Amino acid sequence: MSTTSTVPPRSPYRAVFAVPEFRAVFAAHVLSLLGIVVGEIALSVLVYRLTGSPLLSALTFALGFLPYVLGGTLLAGIADRRPARRVLVTCDLLCAAGAVAMALPGTPVAALLALRCVNAAVAPVFAGTRAATLGDILGEGDRFVLGRSLLRVVAQGAQLVGFAAGGVLLTVVAPRTALVATAAGFLASAALLRLGTRRRPARSATAGEGGLLAASLAGIRELFAHRRIRALILLSWIPPFFLVTPESLAAPYAHDLGAGSTATGLLLCAMPVGAITGEVLAGALLRPRTRERIALPLAAVLLLPFLLYALRPSLGWSLLLAAVAGAGTAYTLGADQWFIAAVPEELRGRAMTVLSAGTMTIQGLGMALAGAAAEFVPVHLVVAGSGLLGTVAVAAVVREVVRSR
Numbered sequence: 001m002s003t004t005s006t007v008p009p010r011s012p013y014r015a016v017f018a019v020p021e022f023r024a025v026f027a028a029h030v031l032s033l034l035g036i037v038v039g040e041i042a043l044s045v046l047v048y049r050l051t052g053s054p055l056l057s058a059l060t061f062a063l064g065f066l067p068y069v070l071g072g073t074l075l076a077g078i079a080d081r082r083p084a085r086r087v088l089v090t091c092d093l094l095c096a097a098g099a100v101a102m103a104l105p106g107t108p109v110a111a112l113l114a115l116r117c118v119n120a121a122v123a124p125v126f127a128g129t130r131a132a133t134l135g136d137i138l139g140e141g142d143r144f145v146l147g148r149s150l151l152r153v154v155a156q157g158a159q160l161v162g163f164a165a166g167g168v169l170l171t172v173v174a175p176r177t178a179l180v181a182t183a184a185g186f187l188a189s190a191a192l193l194r195l196g197t198r199r200r201p202a203r204s205a206t207a208g209e210g211g212l213l214a215a216s217l218a219g220i221r222e223l224f225a226h227r228r229i230r231a232l233i234l235l236s237w238i239p240p241f242f243l244v245t246p247e248s249l250a251a252p253y254a255h256d257l258g259a260g261s262t263a264t265g266l267l268l269c270a271m272p273v274g275a276i277t278g279e280v281l282a283g284a285l286l287r288p289r290t291r292e293r294i295a296l297p298l299a300a301v302l303l304l305p306f307l308l309y310a311l312r313p314s315l316g317w318s319l320l321l322a323a324v325a326g327a328g329t330a331y332t333l334g335a336d337q338w339f340i341a342a343v344p345e346e347l348r349g350r351a352m353t354v355l356s357a358g359t360m361t362i363q364g365l366g367m368a369l370a371g372a373a374a375e376f377v378p379v380h381l382v383v384a385g386s387g388l389l390g391t392v393a394v395a396a397v398v399r400e401v402v403r404s405r
Helices: 012-015 020-051 053-060 068-074 084-105 109-138 142-169 175-196 211-225 227-243 250-256 262-286 288-301 304-311 315-341 345-374 380-405
Strands: none
Touching: 012 020, 012 142, 012 262, 020 053, 020 084, 020 109, 020 142, 020 175, 020 262, 020 345, 053 109, 053 345, 068 175, 068 211, 068 345, 084 109, 084 175, 109 142, 109 345, 142 250, 142 262, 142 288, 211 227, 227 315, 227 345, 227 380, 250 380, 262 315, 288 315, 304 315, 304 380, 315 345, 345 380
């Protein structure tokens, strides 16, 4: 049942935090995210020190994206066929065990990369199960939308704070010691979820029938056979594919401008800052119906700032353009409401898992393709071209969303 009417219009986020179970989920999210970000930096540094290979060091980051598609496809059924709290706690414990194994002296590089893949494959199951559980904790109305928004804001903020904290931490401790912080983050998250959330039965009475792979693939087929759900999934996937272009090319663009590493860092921060600002303002100031009304127009224009990269803007203008594009991701507030309303209850865990896995995978693919294009085309033109192609692609998706109503 919708809880939109229970949200005070002047303090919508306060109503979300008033729910004790959400506070536990939120705190667990913060702790695990900080651990993940610190762990990514520590693992990258560790692999580089062991091998001296920039390629293998960069691969540790890439492996955080690539296994998402496997986990989201092959394991999605877990989100509906097992009690949500058990799934969440088990995922946290598996990731904690993986981090501990990485931290052990003598763990070979191949094992480090394999463990990174395992943790990344588990991540979409955790994210999908948690997103589906928010519907149980907060209801299917505006509080669900705002809860999802808060988790995204924290994820963006963790990039800014976590990378800085990880860099500082590695100046005083060894990478393997820093990996212990990742394990601690997962263990703390598991404890909060176990003690702070209520046990609920498996979401689907039939999710346990047949093998896990069959249940996962059957759910995915059912999702994509539904025109409305398929259109909304694409609305969540297509914009991020193009949005990652400036971030993935931040270093070469800063070099083209004659700027240093500080400029690279600023370029990497601009879009998360814009995204956080856009989501918080839209969630706090706009009513649910207004957020739904602006969702499609906002999605249709959010990549247009990239077109101005054709003029090879200065660092200051580049930061502004990236921040404005990031603010446009507030369209997801309206899209989330449509998605939760369109997906049947028994498929919600699998739907959220697929949504999360696809978003991460498509961002990794977008980064790779942007880098490949920049081998042959000037960086500023690659970003501008991404804006043009992306605007056309998103317009087609927006049209399909309208038709599927």
